Amino acid sequence: MTDNRRGQTLGSWLGLVLRDVQFWVPVAVLVGGLLVLRWISS
C-alpha cells in the first residue's frame, strides 16, 4: 500500500467505518437492545 493511499484512507476513516458492512451489525443490535429496554421498562 502506498503512502499516498494510506494518507487518503486515514483522512477519511470515518467514511470507511460507515461503509463497512460489519459496522451496521452492532449498530442494528444496539438499536434493537434500546427498543427492548424501552419495552420492558414501560
Add this chain to the structure above:
Amino acid sequence: MTTPTTEESRGAVEPGALDATRLRTLQRVGMLCGLTAGAWLGAAEAPTKLVTLGLSPVVISLSMVIGVFLARWTLPALIQGTSYVAADLRQAPHLIVWAVLAGCLWAVANTLTIFAVRDVGLSIAFPLWNSNSLLGIFWGIVFFQELRGADWRRWLGVIGGALLMFAGATALALASAKQVPAHDAARGVAAALGAGVLWGTMYIPYRKAYLTGMSPLSFITFFTVGELGMMTALALTYSGGVSPLWAQLSGARHVLFWLLAGGFVWVVGDLFQQYAVKYAGITRGIPLSNTNQLWGLLWGILVFGELRTASGSVLTQVIGGSLVMAVGAGLIALSSVSRSEHSHWQKAAASEGERYGVDPEYTQSRIASGSASIVRRRTWIDWLVVSVATAIIIGFALIAKAPQIELAWGWTTALVILTLGMLAAAGLRLWRATRFN
C-alpha cells in the same frame, strides 16, 4: 493443548506468518488470560454483595461503571502510558468509533441484565445471557475466519465445549437460584436474551481492534467513554432526570466505594478477557472467560455462606454443573489454533488493514515480535490521571461504612491469594510474550 501436526510444523511458512513456537506461546497466553479473566470477573461480584439492599438497579450499575471508568484510564496510564495509547490510535484512528460502539453495547446489555434478574430471577436469566459466547463464536466464524482450516477435532472441541459450558451454566444457575417470583416472564426472558445478543455482538469490535494489532490497553480507554456515556444517559432516563439521580447517588454515598471496587476488579478481569480475544480468538477466549460463573459460585458458597441450608439434590446439581462447565472449558483449552487456521486469521487481519489503510508492519509487529516500535514513557498527564483516580477512590473509601455481613475470612484469604496468583502468573506470561501489546 493440541500440538500442531507434523505437516503444520514442517509446512512452508507464508511471509509474515508466525513460527510454530511463537504461535503456541501466544495461544497458551491467550488461554491463560481467558481463565484468569473468569477468576477476576467472578471475584468482581464479591464487593457488590457487601452492599445493603435498597439501592436502585440503575444506581448500582452506574456506580460500578464509574469505578470501571476510573480503572480503564488508570491501568493503561500506569502500564503503558497515555503516549502509547495515543500512538496506537494514530495508527488506527477508526477504532475509536468501534471502541465507543462496543462500550454502548456493554452498557445497554448490563442494564438489560438488571431488568432480567428482576423479572425472571437469576436462574433463568444467567444462562440466557451467557449464550453470548455461542453468538460470539458465530461472529468469529462468519466475519473473522476463526476455525477455518481447523480439523474436525478443533471444531468439536470448541463447539462441544461451549455447549457443555452452556449446559453446566444452566444447571448452576438453577441450583443457586433464590426463590424469586417471576412477575413478568416474557419481558424478563426478552431482556436476558437481548443482553446475550448485545454482549455476543460486542465481540465484533473487540476482534476488529485486535486483528489490526491494537493493544487492549488502548482500546479500553475509548471503550469506556461509550460505556459511561451510554450508562449516564440510561441512568438519567430511568431515574427521571438529573436531580432524582443525584439524590439517589447522594443517598448511597456510604456504599459507593464497594461498588467502585467491584467495577475496578471487574476491569482487571475484562482486560484479561480482551487479551484472550486477541491471542486466542473469540471462539476460545470468550467461553473460557465465561468460567466467571464458577468463580462467582465459589465466592458465594465459601465466603458468603450461600447454599448453607441447601438440600442434597441442590448440592449435587451444583457439583455436577461445575464439573460439566470445567470439562467444557478444558475441551476448549485443548483446541488450540493450528497453523492452517492461523493463516486464515492473518487473511482476515490483512483484509482489515487493507480496508482501513493500516500499516501492515504495525499489525505484524504487534503480533509477531511482541515489542512494537513504540517507546513507552510516562508523562505528567499519566501521573495526573493516576492521582485524580486514586484521590476519588480514597475519597469514597473514607466515607464508606463497613459492611454488616458475615464473611468466612479463611476462605476469603484463600480465594484472594488464588486470584492474585492467577493475576501474577498470567500477567508475567503476558508481559514476557507480548509486552502487554
